[in-house]
Amino acid sequence: MAKTEGEIIIKKYANRRLYNTGTSTYVTLEDLAKMVKKGEEFTVQDAKSGDDITHSVLTQIIFEQESKTGNTLLPISFLRQLISYYGDQMQMVVPTFLEHSMKAFTDQQVQMREQMTRAFGDTPLSKNLQMPIQMMEEHVRRNTDMFRQAMQMFSPFAGQPQAPTAKKTDAKDIDELKEQLRNLQSRLDNL
16 A cells, blocks of 8 residues: 555445545555554545544444454453443543553564563564563553542442441441541542
8 A cells, every 4th residue: 555645535435345546546455454563544534425434444443453363452351341331420421531542562672672672682683572461461460550540530439338237337447448448538638
């Protein structure tokens, strides 16, 4: 695909065909996936209405990649959690969080490649670095913790066990609640 000057517009027709107006050629979802991997920015428009349908086309590319390769990037638990946020009060926060997490992940990957190149020179290992599983798990754990903390700021009592109505709350539980309230107030003051 030749890169054109200015914004690349892809038109999607009713027959599901995609037309790259920059190169005057029909393209496939696979071609669009390659453009994304090359860092080429494009907008997909409905040919009839002119509506921006980039989001749905990119989602379709992800769906096809997930189903055809067998190497999924999106674990079932993540998909379930993501679906649970639709319609939730946190729905507005999730896209920003995911965007920042992916940026941080990309930045860390670039830094790791640079460190490997400095340490071992320009070798196949430094060019095609696959992050060790332990480092990936640590990154995911940190992002998950950060996300949970952000969620608690907006919904401080979510995830707190409900006290049984039949039992009396003892002094220890009350002290813990007071401490949590103090921590919450401190967070709000910092905001």
